[in-house]
Amino acid sequence: MSIHIPRGTADVLPGEVELWQFIEQKSRDLCQRFNYKEIRTPIFEHTELFQRGVGETTDIVEKEMYTFQDKGGRNITLRPEGTAAVVRSFAEHKLFGDPNQPVKLYYIGPMFRYERPQAGRMRQFTQFGVEALGSYDPSIDAEVIALAMGLYEELGIHDLRLEVNSVGCNTCRPVHRDHLVQHLGERREELCADCQSRFDRNPLRILDCKAEKCKEITKQAPNITEHLCDDCSPNFEQVKEHLTRLGIAYHVNPRMVRGLDYYTQTAFEIMAEGFGAITTICGGGRYNGLVESIGGHDSPGIGFAMSIERVLLTLQSQKIELPVKRELDCYVVAVGEQAEKEAVCILNKLRKHGLRADKDYQGRRMRAQFKAADRNQARVTLIIGDDELEKGIAVVRTMATGEQQEVNLNEVVNFIATNMNTIEEEK
Known part of the structure; x- marks a missing residue:
């Protein structure tokens, strides 16, 4: 019997791999201009890192991680995303003591999630991401967003839509949580099984549910932007001001919460026409408490991640040909x-x-x-x-x-x- 490739994975053959190399090199060149340095972390980490970092109520941790016990009986997980591993490395190597702050890093590498395979969503996929750790300055938020937008623009991708939001902090989120629980309480039993489980643990995650029934129930739910505290509200205004001054058009989406528990304040998504509809091709945001949550020195951070597979699908959908050198001399x-x-x-x-x-x-x-x-x-x-x-x-x-x-x-x-x-x- 012949052996076939595992479901949800793909071979990148000669003729196509040159496109990957072009995008990866563009990413590296752009990061150098922004003074971001490459970091390479292990493909697998201790499972606890993602439980504490990504969040136990997220779909990633609850349903999608490739977790196993090694020969020493340790719980090990193939990394499902890049931020937690970078933050672990930042804390472990005490990079918060580096005189050059913020510490600006980028990575390119494979990630693993057990999902139903479809276009742009594979079980092994490649992410390019950046992380800036050590600054609360709203201008670094704008810089990270500008870097992401800049890569798409340099690749020729057009009709981009940037959506931004603030998901608050530990001061204002509990206030919003109380209003959200009160609003959803009478219809709790109508929510999907996952959202009923999230109701007590992390009701904000209900707003991120993709089930149509839950979308309808939460349509009139209170928005976090209505409850931002005296720190988060002006911070969000400054981020938007910087984007305007940089000439980056944006749309405020008060319903966007992103799918990871570590986000605070700024959250954003970049969308493009592709796959037959407007599709998210990049997401990111702030995570000011993440370093401390995994045992490190309290340091703020912000970053984003994008799937190389989705970049390629968007290029294909928009009929953009990259100037890839294939010929021999x-x-x-x-x-x-x-x-x-x-x-x-x-x-x-x-x-x-x-x-x-x-x-x-x-x-x-x-x-x-x-x-x-x-x-x-x-x-x-x-x-x-x-x-x-x-x-x-x-x-x-x-x-x-x-x-x-x-x-x-x-x-x-x-x-x-x-x-x-x-x-x-x-x-």
């Missing part, structure tokens, strides 16, 4: 036993010069080798045979024009490397 065509041996040496020299080069390994005839050069979109072919070897030359053909010239065999590698920019212009 040079394909070596060799005919004859001695020419084949010389081709191996020339190929190695071309690669040492930083050129993308290849040759035939199937013993094909010259015509078939030229077809291979075309398939590989080679910018030039370097042709050598027994006659060329006797004369000490090689023939260099520019594929876009068909123009050929003879070059001394000892100088042909330097010739190609030196003239590659000219060849690009002709192409």
Whole structure:
């Protein structure tokens, strides 16, 4: 019986992986401009990290985590999101003592959630995210949002919709909680089973329920923005002011609470036309109590995460082609036993010069080798045979024009490397 890939996962094959590399490199370049440094955390962590960090009443912790016991009897979970692991690392390595504050970090890597697989929602998926830890300044909130919006714009994604909200803090949230419980109390039995369970533990999560029945029941529920305290209300106003000054259009959505318990104050989502409808492609917000909740020094933070898979689906939906370089610089065509041996040496020299080069390994005839050069979109072919070897030359053909010239065999590698920019212009 043949073995197939596990459900909810996907192979990224040559031809597609170049798109991933392009997006990842764009992300890294943008983070460098914003002075964010890369961090790499383990793919698995102690389960308690996500229970305490993400929240025990979240769908992620209750339903979606890949959790197992290792040989030492420890409960281990494949990371379902990136923030908790970054915050754990921040606390464990005492980065709150770094003189450069806030500590600005980014990550790119696989996450795991046991969900029903569908477009843009796989059981293994790749997230790009940033975290800024150590500042309460509302301008860092705007900066994080600007970075996320900037990446989409640089990729050419359009018709973006930014929704923002404030989910308050430990001072104003209990007030909103009391009003929410009072409003929903008479209809508690009509809520879905999950929301009935959340009613006592974390009623705010009911506003995030996707069940149509619960959406209808909570339609007239009181909004957190009506109960913001004297710290959260001006903070939210300053975040919005910064966004306006940066020229970033936004919509206030007082119903948005996000799906993770650690959020405080600023919360946001970025949406785009894709998948046949307006779809959330990025989400983030503040988490001022998260570091302390996992045993670290109390430090504020804000960040976001986006799925690379959803970025690709959005690009596809909006018919945007990325300028991905797929072609070879040079394909070596060799005919004859001695020419084949010389081709191996020339190929190695071309690669040492930083050129993308290849040759035939199937013993094909010259015509078939030229077809291979075309398939590989080679910018030039370097042709050598027994006659060329006797004369000490090689023939260099520019594929876009068909123009050929003879070059001394000892100088042909330097010739190609030196003239590659000219060849690009002709192409």
